[in-house]
Every structure is written in C-alpha cells, then in structure tokens.
Amino acid sequence: MQARAVGLLLGHAADQVLGDPRRFHPVAGFGRAATWLEQRTYADSRARGTAYVVVLLGATTAIAATAERCARRPVARALLTAVVTWAVLGGRSLDREAEAVHDLLLADDLPGARRRLRHLVGRDTGSLTPDQIARAVIESVAENTSDAVVTSYFWGAAAGVPGLVAHRAANTLDAMVGHHNARYENFGWAAARLDDVLGYPGARLAGLLSVVLGPDSPGALVAWRRDARRHPSPNAGVIEASFAGALGLTLGGTNTYYGDRLEHRALMGQGRVPVPDDIPPTRRLARRVGVGVALTAAAVSLLRGSPAVTRSILHCARAGSAAAADRT
Secondary structure, three states, rough: OOOHHHHHHHHHHHHHHHOOOOOOHHHHHHHHHHHHHHHHOOOOOHHHHHHHHHHHHHHHHHHHHHHHHOOOOHHHHHHHHHHHHHHHHHHHHHHHHHHHHHHHOOOOOOOOHHHHHHOOOOOOOOOOOOOHHHHHHHHHHHHHHHHHHHHHHHHHHHHHHHHHHHHHHHHHHHHHHOOOOHHHHHHHHHHHHHHHHHHHHHOOOOOOOOHHHHOOOOHHHHHHHOOOOOOOOHHHHHHHHHHHHHHEOOEEEEEEEEEOOEEEEEEOOOOEEEEEEHHHHHHHHHHHHHHHHHHHHHHHHHHOHHHHHHHHHHHHHHHHHHHHHHOO
C-alpha cells in the first residue's frame, strides 16, 4: 500500500509536468484496438455491445492485474503505478487546452478559439460567441476533472493498477460508442451504463472536493443539492453544479451538436453567465481538486492496511455503484 501511495503521487507529478504522452499513448492504442474490434463485431444489438465491452475491458484489466502481480518489489510496483497513473490521467492536458482557448479569446481570434474548442467538446462550435465558448470550456473542465482525474484516483486507491486501467478503458469506450444516435443507441448501451456505474462514487468525491476547495463552499453545496439531479447524467450534474456554485456562475442551457441535434440542459447554479475571464478561476479550481484527490488517494492507500478502512471503502464503492445502476 505504501508503494501504491507513492506511485499515485508520482503519477500526479508526471502528469502535471509532462501532460499526456505525445507518442505511443496507451489509451490511443486501446482506442485503435476498440475500433478494430467494433468494425468486426458491430450489430444494432445490446447483447453484441455488451460482449464488445466485456472482451475489451476483461483483456485490458487482466493484463493490468498480471503486470501488478509481477511487480513484486515495492520500488517496481510504485514505478508501475506511477507510469499507469500518468498514462490514464488527463488533468494537465485538459488545463492546457482550456488555457489555449482562453489565450485565443484574449487575442480576439474567435475562429481560432472555435476550432481549438473542438479538442474539448463534441458540440458544434462554428457559431458560438465568446461567452458561449467560455461556458463550454468551463463545463468541459468540470466534467473531465471528475472523469479523467478524480474517478481515476478513486479506482486507483481502491483497486490499484487494475482499477486505474479498468476505469480508463470504460471511460474511453463510453466516449467512443456510448452515444444516443442511430448507430450506438443499442450497441453502446453497455459502455454508457458501465461508465455511469464506475463514475458514480468518483463524481461524488469530485463534488465534495469542489465544495471544500472552491472559493464559495456554501454556494457549491447548495447548487449540488438543488441542481445536480436535473442533469441528464447521474455524474456530470454533480460536478457541473458544484463548479457553478463554487465559481458563482450559471452553467447549462441549449447546446447544438454536429448533425444539428439540439440538447436543452437544465441550468446549474444561480450566478451570472460565464465570460472568458472565468476560465482562469475554473482552471485553478480544477488544479486544486486534482491535488486534493491525489493526496486523498495516497492517504486512503496508506490507511488500507486497516481491515476496517478497507471494508468501508468497498462498502462505499458498492453502494455508489448500486445507486448509479438504479438511476440508469
């Protein structure tokens, strides 16, 4: 457990210094394998989509578990945990993308900001105003801080390298096939549901950290309790509402996606509409949450030597997963 704690902290440091690996990214390799398998197994069927998820998730988790078992010495296990943590985290790269969009807005390069925003969101950016771009950036930073940072740490503390890999694989599959459209409504159902279940406890931890570390803790708590349930996602609503309340903003509204699909999201928070100058405070909050969860995960890993603490963690994970399953 000491090796796990050290590895999680080293992985956080590597992510902050280096960001995502620029070449041979394992997540990109997993995505290519998932695309290859989809091309050969796709059918408009929940059963076929479930089998697709089981094969990919089972294979990657088994490889991760085998690697962790083979790393028997504490130093080797700490280094393996650090490398995998660095590979699965997305905090620094997310921060860089948000910073790049903000810099383009400050330079009055609206077309450039719209193009760069596509790295963060799947919505149609072609006609967005600067304020709408700012809202999109803030919502993306909030949601991805929960998905790509906090939830990864939760499963890393709870299950080590296999937990880190399993969560990132499930999250990647959801991003690839977990969409509400004609092709993936059935085939992507299992990937979307699994991502909701695995993300449930981490999203609540992300909300808690946003309340504790945000500039307006009472506002974050009020927005979470009042608004999160109105979001279509059982997890994204928690972090978006918490960020909105903590920053004194209102998030949500109408989004236009590629293919001319409109989506009307409930409003989160009771503050003003975001403007570009709200992007830096959002980045600062996301960084604080990232540091907070890294320290929390390391502390939990050290405490897991206690059987009572281990039982409590597993109980919380099972309860959260069951609640997510009930909602979906």
